Every structure is written in structure tokens, then in C-alpha cells.
Amino acid sequence: MFGLEALELARIQFAFTISFHIIFPAITIGLASFLAVLEGLWLKTKRQVYRDLYHFWLKIFAVNFGMGVVSGIVMAYQFGTNWSAFSEFAGSVTGPLLAYEVLTAFFLEAGFLGVMLFGWNRVGPGLHFFSTLMVAVGTLISTFWILASNSWMHTPQGHEIIDGIVVPVDWFAIVFNPSFPYRLTHMAIAAFLATAFMVGASAAWHLLRGNDNPAVRKMLSMAMWMALIVAPLQAVVGDFHGLNTLEHQPAKIAAMEGHWDNSSGEPTPLILFGWPDMEREETRYKIEIPYLGSLILKHSLTEPIPALKDFPPEDRPNSTIVFWTFRIMVALGFLMIFTGLWSLWLRRGGNLFTSRPFLSLALVMGPSGIIAILAGWFTTEIGRQPWVIYGLMRTSDAVSNHGAGQLGLTLAMFVLIYFAVFGIGFVYVLRLIAKGPVINEGNEKGAGGPGEKRTPMRPLSAADEAMPHDHGDQLGERN
Numbered sequence: 001m002f003g004l005e006a007l008e009l010a011r012i013q014f015a016f017t018i019s020f021h022i023i024f025p026a027i028t029i030g031l032a033s034f035l036a037v038l039e040g041l042w043l044k045t046k047r048q049v050y051r052d053l054y055h056f057w058l059k060i061f062a063v064n065f066g067m068g069v070v071s072g073i074v075m076a077y078q079f080g081t082n083w084s085a086f087s088e089f090a091g092s093v094t095g096p097l098l099a100y101e102v103l104t105a106f107f108l109e110a111g112f113l114g115v116m117l118f119g120w121n122r123v124g125p126g127l128h129f130f131s132t133l134m135v136a137v138g139t140l141i142s143t144f145w146i147l148a149s150n151s152w153m154h155t156p157q158g159h160e161i162i163d164g165i166v167v168p169v170d171w172f173a174i175v176f177n178p179s180f181p182y183r184l185t186h187m188a189i190a191a192f193l194a195t196a197f198m199v200g201a202s203a204a205w206h207l208l209r210g211n212d213n214p215a216v217r218k219m220l221s222m223a224m225w226m227a228l229i230v231a232p233l234q235a236v237v238g239d240f241h242g243l244n245t246l247e248h249q250p251a252k253i254a255a256m257e258g259h260w261d262n263s264s265g266e267p268t269p270l271i272l273f274g275w276p277d278m279e280r281e282e283t284r285y286k287i288e289i290p291y292l293g294s295l296i297l298k299h300s301l302t303e304p305i306p307a308l309k310d311f312p313p314e315d316r317p318n319s320t321i322v323f324w325t326f327r328i329m330v331a332l333g334f335l336m337i338f339t340g341l342w343s344l345w346l347r348r349g350g351n352l353f354t355s356r357p358f359l360s361l362a363l364v365m366g367p368s369g370i371i372a373i374l375a376g377w378f379t380t381e382i383g384r385q386p387w388v389i390y391g392l393m394r395t396s397d398a399v400s401n402h403g404a405g406q407l408g409l410t411l412a413m414f415v416l417i418y419f420a421v422f423g424i425g426f427v428y429v430l431r432l433i434a435k436g437p438v439i440n441e442g443n444e445k446g447a448g449g450p451g452e453k454r455t456p457m458r459p460l461s462a463a464d465e466a467m468p469h470d471h472g473d474q475l476g477e478r479n
């Protein structure tokens with residue numbers, strides 16, 4: 001297929017499916033915690049605005065959660081179908097870690113999700129709030145185990161290799177491997193930021209269209225407080241993560257920086273822009289700031305960082321890709337910080353909800369968190385190459401013995417099915433967001449769903465929004 005080998009097609013297929021999947025858990029993590037905060041504020045203050053926002057975002061959470069579960073199932077199967085050699089080599093470590101996720105996070109979420117979605121008027125407020133908290137905790141526990149497994153592949157420890165198979169000997173060392181704390185924190189904060197900017201963009205869209213009500217204003221206010229506080233924190237965590245990566249995966253850092261040669265012994269400049277050329281072994285057309293690379297990564301004005309030529313060509317990541325994915329992530333991070341600071345300035349002047357330039361920026365920044373997450377994961381995973389388990393197993397040795405034709409066919413099928421199924425899901429979520437929160441005047445009678453006395457028969461009925469072909473009750477007209 002297009003001259004690509006089976007290994008390349010297997011990697012593209014995995015990258016494609018996981019890129020779709022990671023969007024849904026990231027938003028689920030953020031929305032679950034957001035919902036817990038909203039319900040907690042409603043219980044404390046009894047302000048109707050928090051209740052209305054809870055029911056509004058619960059619909060979007062329900063659809064997103066369903067799409068996340070469906071897309072996640074595919075990932076588990078791919079380990080056996082396309083990466084069977086990897087599963088045979090390291091399954092004794094990665095298998096139990098994924099099983100722990102099921103036993104802890106999935107069971108916890110499954111036990112309380114139904115109460116969260118449909119129990120508003122069927123259980124007491126305390127139990128319902130507890131259910132929302134448990135679902136939120138479940139998403140974070142799931143993040144814990146997934147990041148533990150993936151981080152071990154980057155910084156493996158706590159194991160022995162016996163007869164060509166990884167055998168765990170210290171589970172504490174395996175779980176809390178050197179990169180795990182930084183990567184877990186970085187991902188969790190990224191999920192909160194992605195959700196904050198999605199919520200903020202939703203509010204900005206309504207305000208720009210003249211749909212100004214207390215619920216919309218509260219959405220924008222809470223989202224911008226999150227951006228103001230968490231975006232700078234993410235920059236600090238990212239710096240610590242970079243220092244950890246420099247210690248354990250120096251080739252990745254060299255590729256991210258597009259830095260090739262230390263023969264002069266001079267401190268490393270920071271290359272702002274350029275084009276790393278893997279064949280010519282240089283970064284062309286570069287614009288750089290002297291000393292800044294050493295200052296950021298070594299906290300020194302004299303010590304250079306590792307260079308790509310320090311590693312054999314077969315051990316070098318593709319600098320052309322990770323150089324730019326890293327810069328996309330960082331640039332979006334600075335834009336998030338700027339957006340948060342601008343919101344603070346407008347808030348102090350009383351113009352947060354009326355400044356059209358700011359609202360336009362907030363709207364454009366809506367997908368920024370998701371794009372930054374994807375760029376960060378591309379940087380992390382492509383930067384690990386050519387290793388699937390760093391220093392232990394090469395990606396070329398991990399792939400199943402399939403032909404390029406088989407993988408090309410399945411990749412084409414994945415592309416068609418994913419864009420069809422999840423494309424409809426994305427459109428549906430956008431329709432729910434466009435509808436906006438409905439101000440409830442205390443009328444508890446309704447057609448079912450969150451906050452209503454009748455319980456729907458289908459889980460996705462929690463979204464209670466009619467699809468384009470549904471000309472029936474138009475349940476979406478009710479909250």
C-alpha cells in the first residue's frame with residue numbers, strides 16, 4: 001500500500017486508532033471532575049446555575065464516555081493482532097497493569113455511572129454526589145494504570161529477562177518507574193486544560209451569538225479560572241518532564257531540539273524554527289537563540305545537551321517529526337497561558353463577557369487542548385523510536401508476521417469506519433453544545449434523562465437530544 005512495508009502500516013494503524021481514542025478519555029477525565037465540582041457547588045450553594053450546567057455537561061459526558069469505551073476496545077485487540085511479538089515478550093508486565101485498570105477503574109465507573117446518569121431523582125443528593133465523585137475518581141485511576149504501563153515502556157525497570165521473556169520481579173518499581181510521576185501529572189493536567197478550553201469555547205460561542213445568560217457566563221468564568229491557574233502549572237511540570245527525559249531518553253531530547261553536533265564543545269542554542277534533515281544530518285534554515293538550549297535543559301550556560309550524532313543512525317528518532325510536534329505543543333501552551341492572563345485582565349475591568357476579540361480567541365482555542373495532547377503524544381511515542389520498550393525491544397521486532405496487503409486493507413477499513421462512526425459522534429456532541437444550557441425554572445416534570453423522573457431505557461438516552469432524522473418527541477428541547 002503506497003509503497004509502505006508491513007511495519008510502517010502497523011505503526012500508522014496503531015497511531016490512527018490511538019489518536020482517535022485519546023481524545024475521548026482526555027475529555028472524559030476533565031468533564032468527570034468538572035461535573036463533580038458543579039454538583040458539589042450546587043449542593044453547597046443551591047444556586048440553580050450549577051444544577052443547570054451539571055445537566056447540560058452530563059449529556060455531553062455520556063456521549064463522550066460511550067465513544068471512549070468503543071474506541072478503547074480496539075486498542076486492546078491490536079496488541080494481539082498487530083503486535084503479538086511485543087505481547088509475548090512483555091505481556092507479563094503490560095497485561096497485569098491493564099487488568100488492574102479493569103479491576104479498579106472500570107468496575108468503579110460501571111458501579112456508579114448508572115446512578116450518575118439516571119439517578120438524580122431516584123437516590124438522595126448525597127448518594128448521587130458520591131456517585132459522581134466515584135466516576136471522576138475512576139477516570140483518574142484509569143489514567144494511573146495506563147500511564148504506568150506506557151511509562152514502563154519508556155523507562156523499564158523492576159524486571160528480569162529470562163529465556164527471552166520479561167519477568168516482573170518488583171511491581172512497585174515497575175509501576176513507579178522513573179518517568180511515571182512526570183508523565184501522569186502532565187497527562188492529567190492536559191486533560192483538565194483540554195476540557196477547560198472546550199467549555200470556554202462553548203461559552204464564547206454562545207456569547208458571540210448573543211445567548212447571554214448566567215449559565216453561559218459561569219461556564220466561561222470557571223473555564224478561564226482553570227486556564228489561568230493550570231496552564232502555567234503545566235509549563236512547570238513540562239520542564240520537570242523534560243529534565244527527566246533528558247536523563248533517561250537523551251536521544252529523544254536531541255531530536256526534539258533538532259540538535260546534531262557537539263564537536264565544538266560550545267553551549268547548545270535553542271532552535272526556534274528550522275527543518276531537521278535526517279539524511280544530511282543537520283537542521284536547515286534554523287533560527288536560534290544562543291545558550292538558551294543549555295540554560296533550559298541543563299540549567300547551565302556552558303554545558304551542551306546530547307546531540308543526535310552521539311547516537312548511531314539506527315538509534316535516532318525521526319527529528320523532522322518530533323521537532324515540530326513538540327513546538328506545536330509548546331506554542332499552544334503559551335497561547336493557553338496568554339488566554340488565561342488576558343481573561344484575568346478583562347475580569348478585573350468587568351469586560352470578560354463582552355470583549356468580542358477575547359471571546360473570538362476563546363472560541364478559536366476550543367480544540368487547542370486536544371491538539372496539544374495529540375502533539376505531545378506524537379512527540380513522546382515517535383521520540384521513543386526505534387524502541388517499543390526503550391533499550392529492550394525494537395519496534396521492528398515487536399510486529400506480527402502480517403503482509404502489507406492485510407495491514408493496508410484493515411487500515412483503510414479503520415479510516416472509513418472511524419470517520420463515519422466517530423464523525424457522527426463529534427457532530428452530535430457539537431449539536432448538544434450548540435443547543436446550550438437551558439435555564440430550569442424548577443419544573444421537574446420531563447421526558448426522562450438526567451434530572452428527570454422517568455428513566456430512559458438506553459444509556460445514551462442521557463444525552464436526550466434528537467438525532468437529525470428523529471422527528472418524534474424532540475426530547476432535546478427539554479433539559
